[in-house]
Amino acid sequence: MKEVISMAIILPKLPYAYDALEPYIDTETMTIHHDKHHATYVANVNAALEKHPEIGDDLEALLADVASIPTDIRQAVINNGGGHLNHALFWELLSPEKQEPTTQVLAAIEEAFGSFDEFKAAFTQAATTRFGSGWAWLVVNENGKLEVLSTANQDTPISQGKAPILALDVWEHAYYLKYRNVRPDYIKAFFDVINWEKVAELYSKATK
Numbered sequence: 001m002k003e004v005i006s007m008a009i010i011l012p013k014l015p016y017a018y019d020a021l022e023p024y025i026d027t028e029t030m031t032i033h034h035d036k037h038h039a040t041y042v043a044n045v046n047a048a049l050e051k052h053p054e055i056g057d058d059l060e061a062l063l064a065d066v067a068s069i070p071t072d073i074r075q076a077v078i079n080n081g082g083g084h085l086n087h088a089l090f091w092e093l094l095s096p097e098k099q100e101p102t103t104q105v106l107a108a109i110e111e112a113f114g115s116f117d118e119f120k121a122a123f124t125q126a127a128t129t130r131f132g133s134g135w136a137w138l139v140v141n142e143n144g145k146l147e148v149l150s151t152a153n154q155d156t157p158i159s160q161g162k163a164p165i166l167a168l169d170v171w172e173h174a175y176y177l178k179y180r181n182v183r184p185d186y187i188k189a190f191f192d193v194i195n196w197e198k199v200a201e202l203y204s205k206a207t208k
Contacts (some may be wrong), residue, residue, distance in 0.1 A: 008049055008057035009081075011042045012088050020096035024189040026178045034091070037173055041083030041154070048076035059085050063158050082154035086135060090167050095195035102200040110147035119148070120191065126150040127170050127187045136187075138166035138199075140206035163206035165199050 014034055019027040034143050049057055056062075059081040062069055069077050101109065106116060117176035119138075127136035130150040139162040141147045151157065152171075157164045168190050175186035 009042050009046050009084055011039050012091065013183075014091055016094075016096050021094060021193050024193045025175075027176045029173075031174065032177075033174060034087075037083070038087040041080045041087065045077060045080035045084055048080065058151040060158055063156055064161070065143070066159055078159075079154050082156045082159075085156055085158070086154055086167060086169070089164060090169055092195050092198050093173070093195050095197075096193070098192060099194065099196040101196045105196060105200050105203055108146050108203065113148075119146075122148045123166075123168075123188050124184070127168050128184055129177060131169050133171040135163075136168045137164050139164050140203065144207055163202070164203040165206060166194065167189055 014030070018030045018034075021030065040055075045059070049055070051073055057068065059077070062077060063081055063085065066074060066078060075079075101116065109119045113122060123136055123138060126148050127150065130136060130152070130153055132152070134150055134152045134155070136150045137148065137157050139147050139149060139157045141162050146165075147162070149157065149162075168187065170183060170187075172181075175183065179186040
């Protein structure tokens with residue numbers, strides 16, 4: 001009987017069709033982004049973890065304590081494990097249907113930033129000014145308050161002790177086919193496809 005070896009980390013399916021986010025995020029970008037880029041992070045983190053089966057495959061736990069990751073695979077897990085977690089979250093934070101922030105999330109945003117418009121400006125600034133490749137985030141910080149930040153490459157706020165509740169991929173592969181080098185237009189479009197129900201779910205979990 002042939003032994004079936006299953007990889008520890010699995011590429012999740014998109015929760016909607018590849019063309020569901022048109023015209024804001026195009027079909028070709030979604031296909032390449034998910035099937036090629038995300039799949040590569042999954043393959044690479046599995047290859048790294050196979051070298052040290054004793055540490056398991058709980059990426060959230062590992063990336064919350066990067067010093068616990070063996071040094072020979074640490075950067076590979078940060079890059080590719082982070083890449084997997086970030087993208088898996090990103091897909092869930094996008095919605096084909098236009099949504100508005102829930103009452104609870106809107107109240108928390110207004111408390112932290114003064115208004116939704118001020119939050120949007122802060123998030124847009126973080127996403128626009130992230131040099132090179134990275135992510136913009138809305139997180140719940142160690143004090144249970146909302147905070148906007150950006151990270152380089154595939155670094156995750158989990159490694160800073162913060163819980164991400166909204167994420168935007170600003171690597172060029174996320175937008176270049178449609179928006180070319182005009183990242184601000186992509187950021188503006190993102191606000192039309194945010195899954196605020198998912199944001200609310202993550203906020204509730206992070207503030208329990």
